[in-house]
Amino acid sequence: MIEVSNLSKTFGIRKVVNEVSFVVEQGDVLGFLGPNGAGKSTTMRMITGFILPSSGSVKVGGYDVVCDPVLVKEKIGYLPENAPVYSDMSVFQYLSFCAEIRGYRGINRKKKVAEGIEKCFLSEVKNQTVNTLSKGYKQRVCFAQSIIHDPKYLIFDEPTDGLDPNQKHEVRLMIKEMSSRKAIIISTHILEEISVMCSKTIILSNGSIVVNSTPDELKAMSSDHGSVLIDLDNNSSDNAVNCLQKIDGVKKIKLIAFEENNVSIQVYPENINNQIIERIIPELNKNGFKIKSIFIEQGKLDQVFRSLTT
């Protein structure tokens, strides 16, 4: 369990992290969201013991990061921002060094390195010097480093930054696959990742926690949440809008797009618990509209993100 309580960090007179508290337990994947400079990396650096907190405490597996840094660091796997790697070493040498410093020797070390290389699909490049690798490979090498000792706690600072869509997908799968056995903290800019990977979300803004909830709850905060999006094969939008307006429980209707043979309409209900869609479909059918598609909007994270952080 990672327990962060009242964590603050001041650089000079600027308070970068302000009284941040949260708990991450085994099985949790905590997504750290926030605009640039919100204090995500600083918080992660304090949890991993890279910088000391100005006040507050971090406990990892029961040990305090300031009092027992080595014990804490043994339990954590950390992927720093921009995935730093020693550029003059080969991938194999680099991972060997990381395993060695984690206390693995001889056969054990070779086994750990081989596992890391296999898990992160690095076997093609294992004898290549790190600085000849592309950004995506470097990221994977550093990722391999963070999981080489099979840690209980994982902290990833923008793990998918600079990867192509396939690699992003692989990294997400890897994180998902590990998530049940570990406590994971991920920071990211990519909002879709939050809904794919995370079970909890924290939004930071100017160093303070703005929201601490789940991705679904976060989406529910969107003003679009629960609205119904309809595409109609129709030439006249007015008819459709008029027809929809008559339905019970409709609060607002927004015309989103109007092209030839296609009308997109968003219908906001008065109460999202009201199954308004069940009334819309028969009503439209009755009036002879052809429904091309219809679905209930879950809410958009980016909309919520913007409203909370600006």
Next chain:
Amino acid sequence: MKLSKSLFKVWAVFKRELTDYFSSPVAYVFIIIFLMLSGFFTFYVSHLFEVGQAELTLFFEWHPWIFLLLIPAATMRLWSEEKKIGTIELIMTFPITLTEIILGKFFAAWIFIGIALIMTFPMILTVCYLGDPDTGAIFCSYIGSFLMAGAFISIGLMTSSLTKSQVISFILSVVLSLFFVLAGYSPVCEVFTGWTPVWFIDIITNLSFLTHFASIKRGVIDFRDLVYFFSIICFMLFCNGTILHNK
């Protein structure tokens, strides 16, 4: 158990740093330049052959000056590069203490300079061929030179931790080392003679690498000289730790 675990981590850092020297051209350029400079100064500036004595004092005399130029170049990247490419964040979040990292880096650089010193063995062969040198004095001089190199390295390592720019690290290291060298250089001492108390000049000259190196070069390894070099090393490494701890 705890000690062996700790030594093992120091060993891991040591090995990485030492291979880093040799996996890039740095080590080879360094050793070649070191050998060329020491040969040039010994034979062409000090005229070892013309002096007619089978001894190496003329060779060792140049070591502080060669070290002054070259050792900062060998140590400047030790921390600066980690800071620049961000691997410092990696190594500082490994389960290893700052002391262990510093010791690993320090010993790697020290052994590297030791290797460069060993490569000067043709000098010994030359004087042995020419006559019958005092092998005891030569051995002591090598020890002294190695200890002095350690002091230079500790300074370079410390200045390297101050900045992520290797150039700044190099310059700071040269300036600080220059202070420790010049303090015992006779023209500098003369500036102080006559108008400052004797004890003051004593303190200044005793701070110098030259004074202590000269005393070892004579063929006696005095306990005080050992204490001197080791205290410089420990002090500088301690400063290094403090700087990084409070960054």
